[in-house]
Amino acid sequence: xxxxxxxxxxxxxxxxxxxxxxxxxxxxxxxxxxxxxxxxxxxxxx
Numbered sequence: 774x775x776x777x778x779x780x781x782x783x784x785x786x787x788x789x790x791x792x793x794x795x796x797x798x799x800x801x802x803x804x805x806x807x808x809x810x811x812x813x814x815x816x817x818x819x
Contacts, residue, residue, distance in 0.1 A: 776796060
C-alpha cells in the first residue's frame with residue numbers, strides 16, 4: 774500500500790507521507806539480536 778501511494782504521488786501536509794527508507798527497510802519484530810523475521814515459520818491465516 775505504501776508503494777502504491779508513493780507511486781500515485783500521494784503527499785501529506787509536509788511532503789511525502791512514508792519515506793522511501795521505511796518502505797525498503799526489512800521487517801523487524803521483537804527478536805533476538807541474531808534472529809530475523811525470515812527465521813520464523815510462516816503463519817497460516819484461516
